[in-house]
Amino acid sequence: MKMEYQNISNSSLFARASVEELVSSTVLGLCCALGVPGNTAVMVMLAQHLKEGSFTPKLMLSLAVSDLLSLIFLPVWIYALLNGWVFGRGLCKLLSYIVYWSLYSSVLSVTLLSVQRFLQVLYPQRWAKLGQKGQKGLIFGIWISSGALGSYALYFRNVKQKMNGLLECHQDYRNNPEKLAVLLVETLVMFVVPLLSLLFFYLRLYQRIHQSASFKSHRFTKLAVRIVVVFFIFGTPCMINNFVLMALSWKTAVSNNITGALFFINSCVNPFLYAFSARTLRCRRKQHLDEPQHQNETE
Known part of the structure; x- marks a missing residue:
């Protein structure tokens, strides 16, 4: 009887x-597992x-490190999606801040790598x-x-009861200007810039690779294309959702669970893009260092 009751409860x-x-x-x-x-x-x-x-x-x-921090607490958020937020207001703010901190760090690290x-x-x-x-x-x-x-998460994140009776850890804006400011920062810093x-x-690097005889390999060009494509594919839905939220009334409840989940795929894919290209980057650096010597010898 006890097992039957548990099964009924889980099903409900x-x-x-x-x-x-x-x-x-x-x-x-899947993001967490991979x-x-x-x-x-x-x-x-x-x-x-x-x-x-x-x-x-x-x-x-x-x-x-930033990608790992954004992914390691995903089991907590998965549990909260299915069963409601039961971890209190303090952890809602703290874990939200860690996620935003790590996501901003990941995006800025990718940008700095291109620079x-x-x-x-x-x-x-x-x-x-x-x-x-x-x-x-x-x-x-x-x-x-x-x-x-990411510090705005400590202020705006709060626990609120949803229509189905479950608690939710979400962004609790008091007015429309607050919502617009946060969404604008997220859209600009996490995607547009x-x-x-x-x-x-990477387009400038692409031109340099094809202009120089020292960069005949297209491996780095393919890597650069993958970086941009992956970032664009998994970042665009979340940012489109932000634009929709900015266009609607601040009282309108629009869920962004799926688009937000897609954004985490960047953190999942990044190690495969960069780790397995580390040898390529080192080879490109060695070729570049040898280039001045080659030019001096030809002169």
């Missing part, structure tokens, strides 16, 4: 979950290259002047900036 819980919540929880579960071990493996692999002094492994390690490659290829002397301290300062600046950008930066810097 899942019956109360909408199709949207089931789809969102499935996507988040992204957590993937980013952990990346961190272990990159830790072996930190002593080399290269900036790329350090930045990729920062990216892996780094752009400067190393086209302006190597300027990049060399930055030095080890300057490089550490850039990574430190990413985490400080991301922490500041990074996407334009990726397109600009």
Whole structure:
């Protein structure tokens, strides 16, 4: 009888979950199952290259850490989607802040990686002047900036009862200007500016690769295209949802569970894009360092 009662209770819980919540929880579960071990493996692999002094492994390690932080608490959010938020107001704010902090850090790390490659290829002397301290300062600046950008979660996140009776940890705006300000920051910092930066810097690199005999390989070009395409595919639905929310009345309840879940796929895919391309990036750097010597010999 007890087992039968438990089965009935579990069935009723899942019956109360909408199709949207089931789809969102499935996507988040896959992201967690693939992204957590993937980013952990990346961190272990990159830790072996930190002593080399290269900036790329350090930045990729920062990216892996931020992606891992955004994914490691997904089981909590999956449980909350299906059963309601039962962890209290304090954890609602804290875990939301960690997620936003890590997502901003991940996006800024991807953007900085494109800037780094752009400067190393086209302006190597300027990049060399930055030095080890300057490089550490850039990574430190990413985490400080991301922490500041995501701090609004500590203020706006709150626990509220949904129409089905379950509690929900969500953004609780008091008025329309607050909602517009937050959504505008998210759209610009998490999507518009990074996407334009990726397109600009990688298109310039693409031109440099095809103009120089030292960059005959198309492996780096393919990597750059994958980065932009993945970022655009999984970031666009969430940002379109933000535009819809900005256009509607602030009292209108529009769910963004599915589009938000898709955005986490970036954190899941990043280790596969960057970790397996680490050798390619090192090869490109070695070719670039050998280029001045080759030019001097020909002269």
